[in-house]
Amino acid sequence: MTAYDDLQARFHRIGAIDGALSMLGWDEAVMMPDGGSEARAEQVATLRQIQHEMLTAPTVSDLIAAAAGDALDPWQAANRREMRRRWRHATALPADLVGALSRATARCEMVWRTARKEDDFAGFKASFASVLQLSREAMAAKAAAFGIDGYDALLDQYEPGMTADRLDVLFGELAEFLPDLLDRALAVQDERPQPLTPSGQFPIEAQRQLSVRLMQALGFDFNHGRLDVSHHPFTGGIPDDVRLTTRYREDEFAQAMMATLHETGHALYERGLPASWRYQPVGEARGMALHESQSLLVEMQLARGPAFIGFVAPLIREAFGVEGGPFTADNLRHWLTRVSPGLIRVEADEVCYPAHVMLRYRLEQALLSGDLVIDDLPGAWADGMMTLLGVEVPDDRDGCLQDIHWPGGAFGYFPTYTLGAMAAAQLFQAVRDAIPDLDVLIGQGDFGPLFAWLGTHVHAQASFGTTDEILTGATGAPLSADAFRRHLEARYIGD
């Protein structure tokens, strides 16, 4: 057995435990009664600890070195690279720091739930300070181990190879055109009659059936997955059993429909990962930027575009037995692409969303470096929201306490949302170029060619190349803001 073969067998086990952990995570969010949480935490901690021990065993380090001498085909070589990446992140942190961080974030997430509800930033500060301090230590440990800048090491956890320098360039491009584009989009919108709000009662069972119908139309295979309900929509499970969730309100149908479509984009990516590389690091999704590109390609590029709305409008009318003004394709299209600067990131439209991300990007860098102390966070947040979106922040609940990411220690994650939006635009433009009659097909509800193209150019690539290599292969260029700008201009001021 070569060193590489030995590694592959070890990572197969680690990957199978990943799968078990993913199913337990889905169950926790979707099925588990509250009283099960302590035991579930114990199960998860035990499995994670076992994985960590497998990954950091001294033999693994030797095997990774030795496997460099094995004759490897390109996918195997890429697999070894990804094994090394995962191993580096695991070994960079001392075990006691991993434990302390895990306990601190679990505690801070719990404190945050109450603090957010009660708009109690003062009550949140102490436990957040400990998460921040431990995150700094983890950042420093990874920076030392990888020989790179600390924040870049955090970014690498979510978007391999991404750096602050690159983000500054990409976000700089956005900052150049977005403020003006937002003003112009609002002006265009103000000149048009306001779209009618499709109000009414939308029975949850009818919404569920509409969700299922759209998932099936996009190619989701219910023999390899489920649709359920959770507090926050997400995609969990594993490629052969993708579990996605949505949430329903009786008085509004579009939020659930769009959440389902968004998660279906994630789900089809997972499902499209190459079956021959299951359980191996190279067989996993490339990173959060491409993952978010797949959900936003469906939710934003596809589903809020005129061709899709032409397809879905009659299904909506049929699902709820409604008709008339608010439910025409034309009205739905304007209603589903309203631009409206607001406080809440997860409710933001695609023109405003990047501002929410750029604010968090700047602030988390400042928090980690110590340039911003926690006491000054609410003020810095309010200033940023006013500058970027002209929005007044009335309280911390809908200000700096709105997201679970920081309490959970997920520093370096927020940028991937906007990288995903940019990649989605770039990929959708490339699909349009590759399939000239794409809009006709979409209007007919034929999504086969679209997802076949994404399957080949993105899903099946898994982690073989870098994000930029995958994008270059698919679109001819690495990630940039160009296609995103053209998309926003066409949709919001070009009409």
Next chain:
Amino acid sequence: MTAYDDLQARFHRIGAIDGALSMLGWDEAVMMPDGGSEARAEQVATLRQIQHEMLTAPTVSDLIAAAAGDALDPWQAANRREMRRRWRHATALPADLVGALSRATARCEMVWRTARKEDDFAGFKASFASVLQLSREAMAAKAAAFGIDGYDALLDQYEPGMTADRLDVLFGELAEFLPDLLDRALAVQDERPQPLTPSGQFPIEAQRQLSVRLMQALGFDFNHGRLDVSHHPFTGGIPDDVRLTTRYREDEFAQAMMATLHETGHALYERGLPASWRYQPVGEARGMALHESQSLLVEMQLARGPAFIGFVAPLIREAFGVEGGPFTADNLRHWLTRVSPGLIRVEADEVCYPAHVMLRYRLEQALLSGDLVIDDLPGAWADGMMTLLGVEVPDDRDGCLQDIHWPGGAFGYFPTYTLGAMAAAQLFQAVRDAIPDLDVLIGQGDFGPLFAWLGTHVHAQASFGTTDEILTGATGAPLSADAFRRHLEARYIGD
């Protein structure tokens, strides 16, 4: 750290993995789409293998020996004994036999599903022969390792300490009175007017609400568990998150209700295990006989008795908006205690059930010893059914192909069903003696004192003592057929 402390830490991990496996098993039966089965098998096999390696590590054997010298309190000493039991079963089998058996049973279960449907014993034989042969090898390995008779080693997997000699005595007691009791019960039944069948349409949602209401009445805490639907009702999950299932038919309500009540008996046992001994072997349920005693105590002793039926009859009428003859307490009681010899074990009444078990007990011993060859199984089955119950077996589907146990390699399991029925009767008699107004309380729907008694005398005992020690503590005597006989006589011929 003492050797015992080290062991306790190791078994804590093993126990946490047990919990994860249990949740994955529940998901597989209740939630998982078919397409997820291969990946799930991989997750489960990986976790089982890791547990097996933990358990059979040479250090564990040394620690178990060394812990005999530690100063242990009685629960710790019992815990060491149970650790040793689990360790002995794990180390008795060579790893390749474990693997071969696991593959053979997985394959045979699959073959069995089709063979049963198509009444195809010939198509079933080859894969069953390989399960049987490997089971014989496992039996021989355990016999050699434990220095006991092979079949006793199999029994010990499900009912620790049980032996064929003891079973022969207990089943001998049953065989003495059951045939005559069955004849007399049928005669009594024939002399009475037939009960009316409560027919109609029973909406599933109403059945579910009735199930939930009864579970809550018995003390099931939905903050620590769930009720769902599966093809075969079962109780899964963990003590802090007990997942039980039932199944509904629109044209009959009693099967689902009784399945729910049966599983609630299992669930309350799990939930009542001592919280301070979670994850440790001594904190687990004692064995399948006591487990089945808890389900049968609820389903048979309690729920088919007149006091409970007096309580539940109005709830049934209310749940389904029905009234009249078939739904009176008196008619329901006769209808729910009909005696009717038939082909299928899982549909058998409590008078006939032991005959189904005794047949399987005799036949599996003969199969394992080689006294019965597989080709002769259908004939031996038909002879046994005629002798024991006077029932003609028309095909193998409803004959020797009806159960999944043998294809799954679960030899030594069937006897525990009837041991459970006997223990249930013995425990219920003891509760009656301890709580003189038990029937009044039951009639009022007050099950607190009943389950408090079971909690103290059975649930909280976990695996501290043997089954006989627990029964002696609770009822004053080890397991016997006396109470079961008196119960059957009183219910079926004493009226």
